[in-house]
Amino acid sequence: MKKDGQIIIIEDDRDDGDILKEVIEDLGYENEVIILPDSTLVMEFLQRPEIAPFLIFSDINMPKMSGYELRDEVLADPNLSDKTVPYIFFSTASDPDTIKTAYKKAAQGFFTKLSNYDDYKDVIKKIIEYWKAAKVPDKDPS
Known part of the structure; x- marks a missing residue:
């Protein structure tokens, strides 16, 4: 994980992806934010x-390939799993089975999409600040 590396948003809903990108940019982080709409x-x-x-x-919940299926592929790829990149699920679903499945996929977090912009901003700031401060094994620390 490169702390100045890209923040990747995997989101098929353009509005949801744009809002998350806007929140990150409003918080003043200099990381490049990239939205990938096709999983x-x-x-x-x-x-x-x-x-x-x-x-x-x-x-x-995305067409073609779910976030769960994508997470399985990331975990199965030794080059990607060695990068120690935190994988955070954001979803409108918040039922116990969905959350349990997310953590079974070795997610480093599960959060529900929020409609209040200030609350959303607060959650994103906490996530980013946590990972900026976290120590992780890394071949290229920064």
Whole structure:
């Protein structure tokens, strides 16, 4: 995980992706924010040598490939799993089974999408600040 690396948003709903990007930018973080609207293209994107993500925010319910299926692929790829990139699920669903499944996929967090902008901003700030302060194994610390 590169603390100055990209923040990747995997979200098929354009409005939801744009709002999360806006929140991150409003908070003043200098990390590049990249929205990937098609979950089937994520693996190829993450394997590009110039991509060194800081965080991944992923929706769960997406067409073609769910966030759970994508998480399985990330975990199965030794090059990606070695990057120690926090994988955070953001979803409108909040039932106990959905949350339990997310953590069975080794997610580093599960959060419900919020409609109040200030509350959303507060949650995102806490997540980013936590991971900026966290110590993780890393081949390229920053």
